[in-house]
Amino acid sequence: MDLIDPVAARQALLANPGLPADSQGPVFCEPWEAQAFAMTLALHAKGLFAWGEWAAMLGETIKAAQAAGDPDTGDTYYRHWLATLERMVAEKALTTQSDLTAHRDAWERAAARTPHGQPIELRSTDFAA
Amino acid sequence: MTAHDHHSHSHDHDHDHDHGEASDLSETELRVRALQTILIEKGYADPAALDAIVETYETKIGPHIGARIVAKAWTDPDFRQSLLTDASKAAAPFGYKGDVGDNLVAVENTPDRHNVVVCTLCSCYPWDVLGLPPVWYKSFAYRSRVVREPRAVLGEFGLTLPDQTEIRVWDSTAEVRYMVLPARPAGTDGWTEDQLAALVTRDSMIGTGVANSPAGQGA
CATH class of the missing domain: 3.90.330.10 (Nitrile hydratase alpha /Thiocyanate hydrolase gamma)
Known part of the structure; x- marks a missing residue:
């Protein structure tokens, strides 16, 4: 389906001036940050939200975090990004908070039963009753 | 420190890394994986497309x-x-x-x-x-x-x-x-x-x- 579109990445960057970037585009401290960015691009490509809407929600998330004492030194940017993504998918009724939690817990169980060095894969049995 | 010389290294199973240790994912990684799974299950994201985006930035991580x-x-x-x-x-x-x-x-x-x-x-x-x-x-x-x-x-x-x-x-x-x-x-x-x-x-x-x-x- 969607190929990686440099134009889409540039739009994301323009809409999110706080996004860590160098002259060529976004940069990431950790792999999960790139994964969170990739999911956001994919949902935007699906038309789930416009960048203006995303930026507004991200701004709210950051403001709320700062009000709660987050120093926002820059390395927290993608934590806010991820929290925004979770809120966006719930608000757009793609999923619910409890579904997110159930999947999170299932991944934790999958990791716990997977010996170090082997790929961690989710099984239906990881979803506890 | 030990090295596996490629002549003597037996690889009869995929990876012999089991030191009795389980895999570990951080809280953030768990949340990211949860989201990914849901988006893929529901058809909002294609795993290959997500990989392709991350791959684009592989030198930027x-x-x-x-x-x-x-x-x-x-x-x-x-x-x-x-x-x-x-x-x-x-x-x-x-x-x-x-x-x-x-x-x-x-x-x-x-x-x-x-x-x-x-x-x-x-x-x-x-x-x-x-x-x-x-x-x-x-x-x-x-x-x-x-x-x-x-x-x-x-x-x-x-x-x-x-x-x-x-x-x-x-x-x-x-x-x-x-x-x-x-x-x-x-x-x-x-x-x-x-x-x-x-x-x-x-x-x-x-x-x-x-x-x-x-x-x-x-x-």
Whole structure:
């Protein structure tokens, strides 16, 4: 389906001036940050939200975090990004908070039963009753 | 420290990393995986498309401190020695987080020996030092073949080594993660650390390549 579109990445960057970037585009401290960015691009490509809407929600998330004492030194940017993504998918009724939690817990169980060095894969049995 | 010589390394199962230790995912990683699973299950995202986006940025992930570490080792013999003795300790000051370079071992390329690192399945791979591994590097085909026939695999990467150069394959474990200290390119006498760092590629620190030569940089 969607190929990686440099134009889409540039739009994301323009809409999110706080996004860590160098002259060529976004940069990431950790792999999960790139994964969170990739999911956001994919949902935007699906038309789930416009960048203006995303930026507004991200701004709210950051403001709320700062009000709660987050120093926002820059390395927290993608934590806010991820929290925004979770809120966006719930608000757009793609999923619910409890579904997110159930999947999170299932991944934790999958990791716990997977010996170090082997790929961690989710099984239906990881979803506890 | 033990090395697996590729002649004697038996790989009859995929990866023998079971040291009685389970895999570990951070709270953030758990949340990211949960989201990914849901989006894929519901058809909002294609796993291949997500991979493709991450792949686009693969060289933009991580602090990439490896090149600076290598450049310092090339110019400072004392640092080179401490890197080869205790890479975790030597690498620590380069990170902006305390956990950079944990359990890291540096293996040095010499005219007699070329080192290649395999296994990038999880925290085995020191992405905090080297940046993200290329996607091909995680493939089972690569991991199993580089152990069996390293010379052929390196040849496919365009790296042809003299027959007398021994190739050593280092298989990361939960306890030990490896980086290769590549050989300093000829024609770089008097170069500064910054200039040298620009020659150090990720692949040269995995062992599937060598450091760029000054000519290749147009310098």
